[in-house]
Amino acid sequence: MHACNGMLLATLASVIHKAETCYLIAPGRLYQTPVREERVKxxxxxxxxxxxxxxxxxxxxxxxxxxxxxxxxxxxxxxxxxxxxxxxxxxxxxxxxxxxxxxxxxxxxxxxxxxxxxxxxxxxxxxxxxxxxxxxxxxxxxxxxxxxx
Incomplete structure (x- = not known):
């Protein structure tokens, strides 16, 4: 399992962290979500x-x-x-x-x-x-x- 933005993602997906963004690449789809850090809270x-x-x-x-x-x-x-x-x-x-x-x-x-x-x-x-x-x-x-x- 990969963790990105507090969500658990299936191992089918690849997770790439680039700067402040987390890209979730699943079969046929690309999701982009901001990476949350302590400073954001x-x-x-x-x-x-x-x-x-x-x-x-x-x-x-x-x-x-x-x-x-x-x-x-x-x-x-x-x-x-x-x-x-x-x-x-x-x-x-x-x-x-x-x-x-x-x-x-x-x-x-x-x-x-x-x-x-x-x-x-x-x-x-x-x-x-x-x-x-x-x-x-x-x-x-x-x-x-x-x-x-």
Whole structure:
């Protein structure tokens, strides 16, 4: 098994680390995901937005900074657990997304255990997706508690 970004990957896949990115090469597919390091967990909100290439003088920066600040010490957007990121991003009602869109789609796919389509994330379908995410989250939390005992 290979570990990349806190996820265990089957030995079928090759993992290549290059700079700050982890490339997962599976048969017929190439996935790219940021490599999470300890320094990322300690990143403050302004550093996170800078990493996203947002300029402080933009409206988007100010909006996202307010949203990130509203979470206090819960910096779920830098969590190593994709289920945590998918859960909180789905419940977050702010716009734009806190997570990069591709990362959110990948995290959501892992949480739900199925491929997620773009139309499911649109506002018109968001309530159904939110319910499915909450059910998957509860199930994963129960499984985590059961395996800890």
């Amino acid at each position: 300690n990143m403050n909100n302004a550093e996170y937005l800078k990493q996203k290439n947002l300029l402080p003088e933009t409206t988007t920066y100010q909006e996202l900074l307010a949203v990130l600040t509203s979470y206090g010490e819960n910096h779920w957007w830098v969590s190593d657990d994709p289920r945590v990121r998918a859960y909180y991003q789905t419940l977050d009602q702010s716009s734009p997304f806190i997570l990069p869109y591709r990362q959110y789609m990948a995290d959501l796919t892992l949480l739900l255990g199925r491929e997620v389509q773009v139309y499911e994330i649109r506002m018109s379908n968001k309530e159904a997706l939110k319910q499915e995410v909450e059910q998957a989250w509860e199930k994963s939390e129960l499984n985590t508690m059961a395996s800890a005992q």
